[in-house]
Amino acid sequence: MSHAATLPDPARRVWLTAACTAGGAGIVATSVPFVVSMAPSERARAFGAPVEVNVGPIKPGELQTVEWRGKPVWVLRRTTYMLESLRSHDDLLSDPRSGRLGQQPVYARNDLRSVKPDIAVLVAICTHLGCIPTFRPEPGAADIGASWPGGFYCPCHGSKFDLAGRVFKNVPAPSNLEVPPHHYSGESTLLIGAGPGA
Numbered sequence: 046m047s048h049a050a051t052l053p054d055p056a057r058r059v060w061l062t063a064a065c066t067a068g069g070a071g072i073v074a075t076s077v078p079f080v081v082s083m084a085p086s087e088r089a090r091a092f093g094a095p096v097e098v099n100v101g102p103i104k105p106g107e108l109q110t111v112e113w114r115g116k117p118v119w120v121l122r123r124t125t126y127m128l129e130s131l132r133s134h135d136d137l138l139s140d141p142r143s144g145r146l147g148q149q150p151v152y153a154r155n156d157l158r159s160v161k162p163d164i165a166v167l168v169a170i171c172t173h174l175g176c177i178p179t180f181r182p183e184p185g186a187a188d189i190g191a192s193w194p195g196g197f198y199c200p201c202h203g204s205k206f207d208l209a210g211r212v213f214k215n216v217p218a219p220s221n222l223e224v225p226p227h228h229y230s231g232e233s234t235l236l237i238g239a240g241p242g243a
């Protein structure tokens with residue numbers, strides 16, 4: 046089965062593009078590690094088995110992309126500065142308190158939308174029409190705007206999400222990025238696809 050076989054058409058198209066260009070100057074910046082080969086087996090993964098990620102080597106500010114159920118999932122280790130910035134722009138967001146149910150498990154329905162404060166786990170598919178946003182952590186990026194606190198920018202139609210995946214106001218995307226079920230089976234062992242106690 047293709048990695049993109051389970052995606053809706055727009056997401057499949059962009060995910061395939063990302064897969065084709067990941068080794069060069071593609072959608073994801075070249076400084077961002079792109080991890081597509083993870084345990085368990087391809088077959089088990091196709092049926093939705095949890096994906097194990099060792100978050101230990103991920104440095105503060107670094108983002109890795111892994112695959113779960115044919116979807117790209119970001120694992121971002123947020124810096125102290127990033128965490129503080131997330132507390133300062135609620136007024137710019139459409140759903141700062143994760144009021145829209147279904148976009149995150151109940152245990153990630155908190156200020157940082159995460160299990161561990163510094164580790165964000167987000168499905169990397171725009172909630173507008175399924176493009177893959179780009180990682181734009183630089184505050185005040187000239188091409189996005191002076192009020193930009195850093196986050197994820199969707200190049201297809203300009204939707205913006207902060208570093209917790211919360212959508213900004215006045216963009217096409219209707220909701221926050223999805224937080225997939227996940228938990229930690231050890232200090233640095235992240236399991237994507239199953240919640241605590243699964």
Ligand code: FES
Nearest residue numbers: 171173174199202
């Ligand atoms: S698909 Fe992301 S803004 Fe339209």
